Amino acid sequence: MIQYSLKCADGHQFDSWFQSASAFDKLKTAGHVACAICGSPDVDKALMAPRVNHADHPKVPAPKPEGPLSQASGAAEQALAQLKAHIEANSDYVGGNFAKEARAMHLGETPERAIWGEARGEEAKALIEDGIPIAPLPFTPTRKSN
Structure with a gap:
């Protein structure tokens, strides 16, 4: 690689x-x-410096980063980071229960609220076919549990 x-x-x-x-x-x-x-x-x-290891020198471990591995650099990345922060702060993460929660709210079985999570392709398709408004998000969740 x-x-x-x-x-x-x-x-x-x-x-x-x-x-x-x-x-x-x-x-x-x-x-x-x-x-x-x-x-x-x-x-x-792009121009880049090659990583070279010499056989007569042991590999020196790279220093551990002190913050995130990458920072949002362009306007688009910054906008996505802001969108993600806004959604995480102002909605409930329901994980793999997204389809079930969205359907229950649509049917009036639970109070409406802002939610986000994951759904399999067939679950998302069924929600759309039933007229339940959903939209894909352009990022993955920070946390994987409720």
Whole structure:
């Protein structure tokens, strides 16, 4: 596996892993590499320093990060981070019970409130077919339990 720092034509920078250098080239040529921020297919490798280990020097562990592994860098990432914080602060996380909770509120069996969680594809499709308003969120939950 190889990690590349990538950059799109709009200047967004992100990292991605590939099976090999030739795998990156094949995926890019086939149009399967896109900017993680804006979706642009005009992506190239960015300048990066290689990681080199010498056989005569033991591997030195990397310093442990003192904060999150990554910070929201662009306007789109910052907007998503703000959306996530707002949803987590102003709604109830119901985890895998999302479909059941949404249906119960729609039927008037439980009081309406703002909720979010996970649903399988067939559960989400059934909610939509029954006229229950739902929308996918562009992030994964911070916590995995109720």
